[in-house]
Amino acid sequence: MTQAILQLQAIEKSFPGVKALDKASLNVYPGKVMALMGENGAGKSTLMKVLTGIYNLDAGQIVYQGKVRSFDGPRDSQTAGISIIHQELNLLPELTIAENIFLGREITSRFGRILWDEMNAQAAALLSRLSVSHTPQTRVGSLSLGEQQMVEIAKAISFDSKVIIMDEPTDALTDIETQSLFKVINELRDQGCGIVYISHRMQEIFTICDAVTVLRDGGFIHECAISDIDEDQLIERMVGRKLADQYPRIAITHQGSRLAVKQLSGPGVANVSFNLNQGEILGFSGLMGAGRTELMKMIFGAEAKTQGQLSLNGCDINISSPQQALTAGIAYISEDRKGDGLLLDLSVKENMSICALAKLSSGLQLRHNDEMAEVDRFIDAFNIKTPSRDARIGNLSGGNQQKVSIAKGLMTLPQVLILDEPTRGVDVGAKKEIYDLINRFKAQGMSIILVSSDMPELLGMSDRILVMHQGQISGEFDAAKANQETILACAVGKTLHKDIA
Known part of the structure; x- marks a missing residue:
């Protein structure tokens, strides 16, 4: 490979009772995408926070553009040409998209007056580059979690940086939004930008990255070209053992309907009806803004419905608050932890x-x-x-x-467990642990709704899959017969399809 533009060499960092980094190292090359892989707690985010000056290192050194450097904080590292998209969003919901993108570096005249037209025009160009349809004047608090993630990405690339760190950038994005991001990553790579890509989605790593660095327990384990390693080998480097059967779906004989949703409507949801069986994992797919999360929050009583009825075990139930849902036996795990x-x-x-x-x-x-x-x-x-x-x-x-x-x-x-993007930000080893635990409760008769933008997860764990488009059910598939293409066709509204097993 070419000479690294950035080197983190034998970095150490400790917190009270925890050694988070133990001689962790990373090389970033111009015009290359370096995957940074490791289990949760392996030190990936901590290493990036050391790099950008959020944490001070205890030992080791940072070499940037051939010089030993240290940064006093994110603003200092941004000025030097290093930007980071954090896993947790750092946006102000009451401000507009443009105001968030240019916060603290507003475009002004020589008299200090903000040039709103110019700032909005530049924000609009960034949004267009990412295929985001909202205007720069849209208030960020009105956006979905995935749309806010795209604003965070637009903010990072607006710095025109030499190194960009992307920490779980696609966790809240659907496949189409992810493809828009990949297009921008390819443009940045062609311009000579060095990119650090942190993700637990294996398919993405082998699609977009040129090389990979693995951390385990805070220490450096391995670096190689992505072409020199396969998925099983990468997982073994990450977790320190072989990991078989990533999506361990178990077959259960369903014993009748557990939850019936009838003609449910409300903001973002229109006349949705479906049945969830006892001991079933029912997957929900759809693009950003399709109404999946709104539907789940209505079932849980966290958002008001305008019409519709719920039945649990054959009995009508009236749920208007999360407390009532929990009492009835319905639990909801939000996508926004x-x-x-x-x-x-x-x-x-x-x-x-x-x-x-x-x-x-x-x-x-x-x-x-x-x-x-x-x-x-x-x-x-x-x-x-x-x-x-x-x-x-x-x-x-x-x-x-x-x-x-x-x-x-x-x-x-609960009798019904609603999981909205349950493995967002979770490593491959931890995902397997979560799936095994879900299967244990499924085998005991718990009914589970799985909302996921991770297509392999949805296809691998669901018994049936419902697809939403513009607030309605646009397709139903037996998971064993479904594939990514047919689900995506329903998600974009190209066809209405029902596949009964």
């Missing part, structure tokens, strides 16, 4: 058990020993990397936070 799913200043234990307190109490008395035992059971089952159950959840990696979010729903022992 930071905004809706977790209380980041509380502990792992408090976050995990908060929805199950009624089941862990006798009268008004919380059974603390039972609470701690249940929390420890899920920490062990999900292999959650945390110093203790009392650790602040905001200090955990994004993937480990996601595991806690899923465990929170499972701890309520």
Whole structure:
């Protein structure tokens, strides 16, 4: 390969009780996309925060453009030509898209007056480059999570940087939005930009990356050209063992309808009806804005419906709040763990058990020993990397936070579990652990709705798949007969299809 534009050499970083980086190294080459791979907690995000000056390193050095450098923070590294798209969004919801993209570096006249027309024009060009249809004047708080991710990406590429770090950039994106991003990545590569690409989606790594670096337990494991390694070898480097059967779907004999949704309508949803069987995983596919999350929130009582009826085990139920849903036996795990799913200043234990307190109490008395035992059971089952159950959840990696979010729903022992993008930001080894646990509850008769933009996950774990387009069901498939092309055709509204097994 050519001479590296950026080298992180033997980086060490410790926090109280945890050594996050132990001689971690990374090379970034101009005109190349370097995948940075590793399990949750392997040190990938920490290494990027050391690079951009968010954390100070304890040992090692950063060599950028042939010189040893250190940065005082993200603004300093951006000025030097290094930009980062963080896994967790850093946008101000009350500001417009253009205001977020140019925050702190607004385009002004020589008299200090903001040149709104010029700023909006440049923002519009960035949005067009990413195939985003919204205007620059759109308020960010009105966008979906995936659309906000595209704004974050537009903001990063607006710096015209020499190195761009993309930390899980496609987690909230559907296949079409991902292809738009890949087009931009190819343009940046052709312009000589060095790109660090962090993702747990294996298919993306082998599609867009030129080389790969693997971290494990905070240390450097391996670097090679992507053409010199296959998926099984890469997984083995990441987890330190062979990992078979990534999507372990189990066959269950369904025992009748568990949840019936009849003519449900509301903002973003129009006359949706479907049945969910006992012991079934029902997948939901669709493009960004198709109405999947809105539908799930209506079922859970987190968003108001204008019409429609729900039935659970053959009995009509009236749900107008999440508390009523939980009491009825319906749990929902949000796609936005930071905004809706977790209380980041509380502990792992408090976050995990908060929805199950009624089941862990006798009268008004919380059974603390039972609470701690249940929390420890899920920490062990999900292999959650945390110093203790009392650790602040905001200090955990994004993937480990996601595991806690899923465990929170499972701890309520629901009859219906709604998982909205459950493996967002979760590594391949942790995904397998989550799938195995889901299968365990499925075998016990739990009914599961799986909303996912990860097509291999959807096809690999679902028994049936429903596709949404513009707030309606546009297709139904038996998962064993479905494929990516037919699902995508329904998602874009090209055809209406029902495939009954």
